[in-house]
Each structure stands twice: as structure tokens, then as C-alpha cells.
Amino acid sequence: MISKDSVPGFMPRRSPRKLKMWGATFAATAVAMAGLAVMPVAGASQRASTAVSRLQPAASGKLVFDLVNNGCASDPFWAAVNNGTNDAAKTLGVTVHIVEALNCESQADENTLLTSVVNSKPAGIAISETSATAFSSNIQRAVKLNIPIIAYNSIPPNNNPVQDPIEAFVGSDLYEAGVAMGYGITEYHLAKGNAVPVFTVCATNIACITRDNGFTAVATKAGITTPKYPITQSTSQDISIVHGYLVEHPKTKMIIAEGAIDAVVKALQGLNYKPGQIKVGEYDFNGNGPEYIKQGWLQYAIDQEPFLQGFDSVVDLYNAAKYGQPPVNIGTGPVTITVADTAWISPSMDAITGL
Numbered sequence: 038m039i040s041k042d043s044v045p046g047f048m049p050r051r052s053p054r055k056l057k058m059w060g061a062t063f064a065a066t067a068v069a070m071a072g073l074a075v076m077p078v079a080g081a082s083q084r085a086s087t088a089v090s091r092l093q094p095a096a097s098g099k100l101v102f103d104l105v106n107n108g109c110a111s112d113p114f115w116a117a118v119n120n121g122t123n124d125a126a127k128t129l130g131v132t133v134h135i136v137e138a139l140n141c142e143s144q145a146d147e148n149t150l151l152t153s154v155v156n157s158k159p160a161g162i163a164i165s166e167t168s169a170t171a172f173s174s175n176i177q178r179a180v181k182l183n184i185p186i187i188a189y190n191s192i193p194p195n196n197n198p199v200q201d202p203i204e205a206f207v208g209s210d211l212y213e214a215g216v217a218m219g220y221g222i223t224e225y226h227l228a229k230g231n232a233v234p235v236f237t238v239c240a241t242n243i244a245c246i247t248r249d250n251g252f253t254a255v256a257t258k259a260g261i262t263t264p265k266y267p268i269t270q271s272t273s274q275d276i277s278i279v280h281g282y283l284v285e286h287p288k289t290k291m292i293i294a295e296g297a298i299d300a301v302v303k304a305l306q307g308l309n310y311k312p313g314q315i316k317v318g319e320y321d322f323n324g325n326g327p328e329y330i331k332q333g334w335l336q337y338a339i340d341q342e343p344f345l346q347g348f349d350s351v352v353d354l355y356n357a358a359k360y361g362q363p364p365v366n367i368g369t370g371p372v373t374i375t376v377a378d379t380a381w382i383s384p385s386m387d388a389i390t391g392l
Contacts, residue, residue, distance in 0.1 A: 099130070099131060099132055100131040100132070100160040100161075100355065100358050100359065101131070101132045101133075101134070101159045101160055102126075102131060102132070102133045102134070102159055102160055102161045102162070102163070102351060102354050102355075102358075103133070103134045103136055103154040103157070103159045103161075103162050103163075104122055104133060104134070104135055104136065104162075104163045104164075104189070104347070104350060104351075105136045105137075105147060105150055105151050105154055105162065105163070105164045105165065106118070106135070106136070106137055106138070106147070106164070106165040106189075106190065107137075107138050107141070107142050107143065107144065107146075107147045107165050107167050107191075107242070108137055108138075108141065108165070109137075109141040109270055110137065111270065112141070112270070112296070113323040113324035114296070114321050114323050114324075114343050115137070115343070116323075117323055117343040117344050117347075117390055118189075118190065118343040118344065118346050118347040119135050119347055120344055120347065120390070121343065121344035121345060121346065121347030121348035121349075121351075121390075122135055122347035122348065122350070122351055123135075123347075124344075124347075124348055125347065125348040125349075125350075125351035125352055125355075126351060129351065129352070129355050131160075131351070131355060133351055134154075134159070136150050136154060137150075138150060141238075141270050142167070142238070142239055142241065142242060144167055144168050144171040144172075144241075145171070147164075147165070147167070147171070147172070148171050148172050148175060151164060151172055151175045152175055155175050155178050155179050155182065155184065158182060158184060159184065160184075160185075160354070160358040161184065161185040161186070161187075161354030161355075161357055161358050162179055162184055162185070162186040162187070162354075163186075163187050163188070163189045163207070163350040163351075163353075163354060164176070164186065164187075164188055164189070164203075165188070165189060165190045165191045165244075166188040166191055166192045166193065166196075166201065166203060166243070167191045167239075167241075167242040167243050167244060168193070168243055169193035169196070169197065169200070169201065169243060170200070172201065173200050173201050176201050176202060176203060177201075177202060180202045180204075185204060185354055185357040185358060185364055186202075186203060186204060187203060187204050187205040187206065187207060187350060187353055187354065187364045188203045188205070188206045188207070188208070189206070189207040189208055189346050189347070189350040190207075190208045190244065190341075190343075190346050191208065191211075191242060191243060191244035192206045192208065192211075192243070192244070193243045194211070194212065194243075194247050204357075204363065204364040205353060205363075205364035205365050205366050205367070206366050206367075207345075207346055207349045207350045207353055207366070207367045207369065208244075208341065208346050208368075208369055208370075209341030209342070209346075209368070209369050209370035209371050210368060210370070210371060211244050211247040211248050211251070212247050212248070212250060212251040213251060213371055214248045214251060214320065214339050214341060214370065214371035215247070215248040215249060215250060215251020215252035215253070215254070215255075216251040216252070216254065216255055217251075217339045217371050217373050218248070218251070218252040218255075218293060218318055218320065218339050219251075219252055219254075219255025219256060220318075220337060220373060221233075221291055221316055221318045221336065221337060222255060222256060222259050222261060222291075223259075224336075224337075225290065225291060225316045225336075227259065227261055227290055227291060228260075229259065229260030229261065230260060230261075231261050231262075231290055231291070232261065232262045232263070232264060232286070232289070233256060233261055233262070233263050233290075233291045233292065233293060234263070234264050234265075234266055234282055234286075234289070234292055234293070235249060235252070235263055235264070235265050235266065235293040235295055236266045236268050236275070236278070236279055236282075236292065236293070236294055236295065236297040236300065236301060237249070237265060237266070237267060237268065237295035237296065237297065238267075238268055238269065238270055238275075238295065238296035238297055239295065239296060240265060240267035245295055245320075248295070248320060249263070249265065249295075252293065263293075266278060266279075266282065268297050268300065270296075272299050272300050272303070275297055275299075275300030276300045276303045276304050276307065278300070279292075279297070279300050279301050279304035280304040280307060280308065283304060283305070283308055283315075284308070289315055290315065290316065291315065291316040291317070291318070292315060292316070292317050292318075293317075293318050293319075293320070294317060294318070294319045294320070295319075295320045296320070296321065298317075298319045298324065298325065298326055298329060298335065299324065299325060301317055302317070302325075302329055302334045302335070305317075305334065306334075312332055312333030312334045313333045313334075313336065316336045317329075317334060317335050317336055318335075318336060318337055318338070318339070319335055319337075319338040319339070320338070320339050320341075321338070321339075321340060321341060321343070322338035322339075322340040322374050323343070326338055327379055327382055330374070330375070330376050330379055331376065331379055333376075336375070336376075337373060337374060337375045338373075338374045339370075339371050339372070339373055339374075340370055340371065340372045340373075340374055341369055341370040341371055341372075342369040342370045342372065342390070343369075343390070344390035345367075345369040345390075346369050349367045349369065353365065353367060
């Protein structure tokens, strides 16, 4: 079984109260990190790292970095990641190319783009590594070309450093995020034999699989099943899927939305449920999440701080390219958010950072 100790980038969960204070100063802190030794977070696994003594400080000139991901342009989560990326580029005075797959969640598209990126020989690369095998050849090529390459947002658990010599991981502890999602099972007194469906837009993404494994481990101990329902990024189609499940399972007590919060809420509204009548947990607190939680449709969210994933990835690559410092693991979550935490999250803050 995957444990929190086997997941690169592990970071003990911050409390919402600490997160509030931290959120007001994270930009200044991140800027101060540039040019300094970025220390691995407490408990961080070093299995994502490889020996990088080969790195040498970059020659003078503007540095160029490429960040390759599998997101959709319309996805508010990736919009927040990209906000962090762009902010870091501006702060550090570097050029960053955000390279997104044409088809959402397409590993083939992402790998094709990674091929072109490696061929262009940028000063550093960050990739959302959604598969343990799909990107291996290009990751190895980058290392042979002395290009610092890290994973951000997603990395396989127990990453094989020979097959995928990723040098560091910037992102949330994925398994622990799933364990944190189990909060609702005890909080809302779900009974043995209940089923909690997970509607997911990323069923083949190793990050989502790892999160789901954490949640399933907690649920299984309580005698609860967690059936997975892959859905698309099309809200109207997704509403139909959720609607069909609720009609077939009228005794449903709780639902997990993994990139599908709009579809879940609209399906509940379409069937005339009242806010909170069926409990809802969400991975990633962005888009309409803040409004849904205030209205009572969403009870809690497990967030991975997407803005920091974009910002800190650029800082990590910058330190490697400019100063020869080996990239390090940087944890960005998970953080549990409930209605009690929404008073200090403004719409503009959520739109920019994805909190």
C-alpha cells in the first residue's frame, strides 16, 4: 500500500488558521527564496531526486523555462497554476513558456509537446508527470542534455529514478490528500455499507489515482465503498451522469467531486435536493467552490494550492539554472477548507491563487 512516506513532496497539512496567515505573505517568501537554498519540507521523500552535481551556473542572459502540463485552458485549477507561473516569471525576470496539451488529460499529446520542448533545450523543464511510463524517454533525454527537469502537480508514487530521473517534485502530498478527504466519513457519520461515489475528470491521471487510493483506504476501513465514475470536462454531459447515479441510488449520503463540482451541484439542484441534504466533498477549491461552500452545497474541500505549484516550480528551476543548486522537493498541501475558512478568502484571491 502507498504510504505518505513514499510520496515525494510530502508536507504536513497546514491548518486553515495557519494558512490564512501564510497566504498573506507567501509571495514575499517565495521571492526571497530566489537565489537562496530552498530547503526540502519536513518529511519530504528524496526519491524524486537524482544526483545533479553536473549542474553548472548558467551563463549571463535571460533564462527560458518550459512548463508542460495536461490541463485544459478552461479549467480554473490550471488557470491558478499558470497565474503562479506567470507571476514567478515576472518576479524573477525570466521567460516561461506554458505548454498545454491540446486534448485535456491526453498523455500522448503531452509527450509530443515534451519532445519538442526537450529539443528546444530550455534552461529547465517542469512537467505534470501523469504516468509512470508515458514520458520516460523524454525525461531521460533531458537529463542527458543536462537540462534540469522536475515534476509539478503530479508524479507517480515511488517514482523510479532510473526509468524517470525526475530531479524533484513541487506539489501536494497526493495520498495524504485522499486520506484528508476521508474527513467527511467520520464528520457526517456514514455507516458501514454506504457507498460514496467519486465523479472524476482525471481517472487515468496518476495524481488522481493516488488521491483516490488514499480516500479508498480510509473508506474501506469504515466498511464504505467508493465507486469511481469517469466524466468529461463537458458540464452538461457530466450533469447527466451524476443525475443518473442519484436517480438510481436515492439513498446516497455523500458525493466526492474530483474536478466536477459544477456538475454535482447542478445535478443536485435539478433533482430538488436542498443544500447539505447530500454531503459533498471536493478536490481543489477553485472555480465556483467558494460560492458553493457558502451556499451549503459543498461541505469541504481538499486543496493543493495550485498557484504555489506554478510559482515554486519556476523558483526551483531558476535556482538550478542560475546557481547550479540541485532542485528540491517543495510541498504545497494538502489543506482542508470548510465553510469556517471562507470568510478570509475573497473572490479575487481565489480567482488568482485557486485557494
